Structure formats: C-alpha cells, structure tokens
Amino acid sequence: MPYKKDTYSTLYYKEPGPKLDKESPFESMMERFRFAAELLKLDDGTFQYLSNPVKQVTVSIPVEMDDGRLEVFEGYRVIHDNVLGPSKGGLRFAPDVNIDEVKALASWMTWKCAVVNVPFGGAKGGVRCNPRELSPRELERLTRRFTASMLEVFGPDEDIPAPDMGTNEHTMAWIMDTYSMHSRKTVTAVVTGKPPIIGGSLGRREATGRGVVTVTLAAMSKLGISPVNAKVVVQGFGNVGSVSAKLMYEQGARVIGVSDVSGGYFNAEGIDIPAAIEYAAQNRFSLEGFTGAAPISNEELLELECDVLIPAAKEDQISRVNAPNIKAKIISEGANGPITANADAILEEKGVLVIPDILANAGGVTVSYFEWVQDRQGYFWTEERVNRRLNRMMRNAFQLIFDVKEEYNITLRQAAYVYAIKKVADTLKLRGIYA
Missing domain, CATH: 3.40.50.10860 (Leucine Dehydrogenase, chain A, domain 1)
Known part of the structure; x- marks a missing residue:
C-alpha cells in the first residue's frame, strides 16, 4: 500500500488510495521517499520518524x-x-x-x-x-x-x-x-563556507560544480562516452553552472549551450567557456549581450541534442510537459529538484541516465564537512588535497549508488534514496529511541 499524506497533519502513513500527483519540491521528494520505503519494507513508525523534521x-x-x-x-x-x-x-x-x-x-x-x-x-x-x-x-x-x-x-x-x-x-x-x-x-566550526582567512576551506566555492563533473565523468565512463568532443549543455551560469561548464570544457568537451536569467546561448561548435566566464564577471555576472553564441530560450536550451545536460538553475525545470522532448543521454542535476517526480518515469522510458541531485551536487556539503574537520583540528589542507579527497569521495559514492541500481534493477535516483534511507534507518535502529 502506498504511503499517503494526512491532510490534517504533517505525518505520513500507509493508507489505501492513489499517490498524490502534486508537482512541488516537497512532494517530488516524498514520491521518491515512498518508493524507497516500500522497497525497503520500512515499518510505519520508522517511516513517520524519517518523514518529519525533529x-x-x-x-x-x-x-x-x-x-x-x-x-x-x-x-x-x-x-x-x-x-x-x-x-x-x-x-x-x-x-x-x-x-x-x-x-x-x-x-x-x-x-x-x-x-x-x-x-x-x-x-x-x-x-x-x-x-x-x-x-x-x-x-x-x-x-x-x-x-x-x-x-x-x-x-x-x-x-x-x-x-x-x-x-x-x-x-x-x-x-x-x-x-x-x-x-x-x-568557534570557527559553527558554520562552513567562511572566508579562508577565518577558517574556511580552500576549494569550497568550486566544490559543488567540481562534484557534479566528477560524477558526470563517472557516468560517461559507464556508458562508454568519452568527454573529448562530447556535447554538453549547462542550464544556469552561477557558481555551480559556470564551474561545471569550465571543468567539462577543460576535459575537452564541447559545451554547446549555456544559460542564465538573460536567456540561453547556443554554439554548435562549442562555446569558449573561459571567455563567457570573463564576460559575465565584467557584465555584473550576466551573459546578456554575449556574442560568442546565438541567443535561444531557456526552454529550447533544455531540449538541445547533447550527451550531457547539467540543469544547475532552479527546481522543476524538467516536468512531464517537456520531458518527452529531452534529447540528452545523461542528466546530472546540479540544482536541487530540477526534475519533477512526474518526469522521472518519462526520462527512464527514454533511456536517459539521471544522476540525482542528492548525489550530483553533494560536493558542496562534502567540502563543508572537510572545512568542519579542519576547523576542529586547527590544521588546514592545500586546495590540491581538498580536491583530491573530494573527487575520491564523489567517485566512491557514485559507484556505491550504481551498485545499488544494478542490484535492484532501479534508476540511479531510486538507488540513491534506497541507499540513504537504509543507512539512516539502520543507524536509527542501532541507536534506538530514547524514552
């Protein structure tokens, strides 16, 4: 029986009836959570505990x-x-x-x-x-x-x-x-993402984009796609998007499309990403007026034929409306929730490999953890060491989730939720409930 939301509270419980079809970030997350919970056969109490904030x-x-x-x-x-x-x-x-x-x-x-x-x-x-x-x-x-x-x-x-x-x-x-x-x-360890001069970690600002690229390259390897001359599209040109575009460019990929709030920009031969980054920096962090590519709409950008699509802008960018038109082989979610739950099944049927946000953009929290560790130790690492450890942890995480995907014959997103929920649920059972 599916887990359903009680309309009179924030609790979730098992009850006969159809699943909710509301396309909101929270409900999209809950749709994926319910799937994993049913696969893992979570008991009702554990389900309710993990569904609600403490x-x-x-x-x-x-x-x-x-x-x-x-x-x-x-x-x-x-x-x-x-x-x-x-x-x-x-x-x-x-x-x-x-x-x-x-x-x-x-x-x-x-x-x-x-x-x-x-x-x-x-x-x-x-x-x-x-x-x-x-x-x-x-x-x-x-x-x-x-x-x-x-x-x-x-x-x-x-x-x-x-x-x-x-x-x-x-x-x-x-x-x-x-x-x-x-x-x-x-108390330097009370926050992360600080300036390095007061205990921040080197490499933190680029960490999310770097993590996106690390797992994207791992996925491309699984599909036998070389990064050299691979066609890449990046939606969003803020911190995550610009870093992702730059690192894919440095791998030899052809970044054929980028976008920001001013619209999309397309060049079939590949965009000069360092030039685009420099232009944006000199133009109040906007690509408006950029002449290194032809202007297109953000909607058209998402539907470009490419090997890799990196949505690194906002939630709900790919829904059941435009999912049938997606032509990417791999989607790596740089943003939180860029694909709605209703679009997942469409993309799966099309054979698109989706690297979910909870894996793809976890580079930021990984280096935040590094920063917290460094603050607690009072000993700070070089940027090269930060990047090396980040790449290793992201590659290991991708392989773990890919193994779960193969074991259960499910999608990478479903596998990520299954792995994460099982880990937290198992830890909860070991710790027990204090009474």
Whole structure:
C-alpha cells in the first residue's frame, strides 16, 4: 500500500488510495521517499520518524533600518534529522522563502549527506527578505539578530549553517562572530563556507560544480562516452553552472549551450567557456549581450541534442510537459529538484541516465564537512588535497549508488534514496529511541 499524506497533519502513513500527483519540491521528494520505503519494507513508525523534521524553529527578527524604521522579518531553521551526526544545511535569504520549502530542503540534506557518507544530518534555514533591497549594514544587523535567536539551535556539535541563495562567505563570517561573542571564545566550526582567512576551506566555492563533473565523468565512463568532443549543455551560469561548464570544457568537451536569467546561448561548435566566464564577471555576472553564441530560450536550451545536460538553475525545470522532448543521454542535476517526480518515469522510458541531485551536487556539503574537520583540528589542507579527497569521495559514492541500481534493477535516483534511507534507518535502529 502506498504511503499517503494526512491532510490534517504533517505525518505520513500507509493508507489505501492513489499517490498524490502534486508537482512541488516537497512532494517530488516524498514520491521518491515512498518508493524507497516500500522497497525497503520500512515499518510505519520508522517511516513517520524519517518523514518529519525533529525540530522546526520560527522566529521574528526585528531590525532597525538605516532610515531609523523598525522592520520585522521572519526566519526559519528546520532540523530534519540528526541521527548520523550534527545537522548541516544552508541558510537562504529570499523574499519567497517559507517553512514548507525549508522543510523539503532540510530533508534533501539528510539524504544527500547519507549518500556521500558524510556524518551529518540534514537541516536548512531561511529568512524571508529581499537581500538586494537591504544595505550591507541592514544585512549584517539582520544576520546577527537571527543568529542570536538561534543560539540554542546552532553549534559545531548541534547544527551547522552554510551559504545558500542570497547568502555568502561574509554572511557566514557574521554568524560565526555573533556565535563566538556569545560563547566568549572563537568557534570557527559553527558554520562552513567562511572566508579562508577565518577558517574556511580552500576549494569550497568550486566544490559543488567540481562534484557534479566528477560524477558526470563517472557516468560517461559507464556508458562508454568519452568527454573529448562530447556535447554538453549547462542550464544556469552561477557558481555551480559556470564551474561545471569550465571543468567539462577543460576535459575537452564541447559545451554547446549555456544559460542564465538573460536567456540561453547556443554554439554548435562549442562555446569558449573561459571567455563567457570573463564576460559575465565584467557584465555584473550576466551573459546578456554575449556574442560568442546565438541567443535561444531557456526552454529550447533544455531540449538541445547533447550527451550531457547539467540543469544547475532552479527546481522543476524538467516536468512531464517537456520531458518527452529531452534529447540528452545523461542528466546530472546540479540544482536541487530540477526534475519533477512526474518526469522521472518519462526520462527512464527514454533511456536517459539521471544522476540525482542528492548525489550530483553533494560536493558542496562534502567540502563543508572537510572545512568542519579542519576547523576542529586547527590544521588546514592545500586546495590540491581538498580536491583530491573530494573527487575520491564523489567517485566512491557514485559507484556505491550504481551498485545499488544494478542490484535492484532501479534508476540511479531510486538507488540513491534506497541507499540513504537504509543507512539512516539502520543507524536509527542501532541507536534506538530514547524514552
């Protein structure tokens, strides 16, 4: 019997009836979670435990604005699970952030950490604001007041934030300093994604894109596709997309399409990625007006014929509407949730190998773990060592998930959820429930 959501609570339980068909990030995640739970024959109690956050915190954040006004923002922190270790997850500042989105992202972090064998649980945080409309001083006051409200939540052995949408290295520095001031000592390990001068790890900024490319190359090897002259399309040209494009370019691939908010850009002979990166850096991080490729729409970009498609922009970019038109052999999910649950079956039927987000973009949390380890030791690694260890962990994780895929004759995404959920469930049973 399928697991179904109780409309009167956040609990999930077994009940006869059709599966929900709502295309939302949380429901997409739950569709995949339900499949793995049924395959693993999870008991109802364990299913409910792993479906629901262990802690949800909502706070009001009063901030004195530069013009003297008092404005109150709303902030969230959701700890989905801490069975494997301290919870870990990003903090985003965005005008449309809400508790349901944060819950979905926190659960993704649990499975992501388990997939790459990082000893963290999953968490996520958010503040509903538009950081583009706030001055640096207002952002600092907002961040510090939010941190003060989370002193009983954050901690190097409890919950460790990191940068996400709308936040950056400087935001993490403010969190670390505020937490340290209240602790009366410097606590560098309370956040990751900090500037290296105050305990950040070398290689952290490029880690997610590097991880995407590592597992993509492993998948190409499984299919017998050489990276040299392979046709690659990258949606999104931010940190993850631009790094992924650059590293695939350096492997000899022809990156025939890239895009950002200004639209898509196509060149059948291959785009000069270093030139595109330089252009974007000089054009306020936008490709608008780039002349090294012909303009196309983002919708057309996704449907280009290619060996590898890397969606590294937003959620729900490939749905049941456009999935039949996808012509890639491999899709490597650089973004969280770029493919809806309803599109998975269509892509599987077409023979597309999808590397799921909880594996493909786990390079960021892997190097965040490295940063946490370095902070705890007070000993820091070279960038070459960080990259070498990241590549090894990502390759090992890909092979583990590929083996599960072969064992159960399921997709890579299903295999990733099966592996992650089994690992967390087995750990929960060993630890037991404190009463």
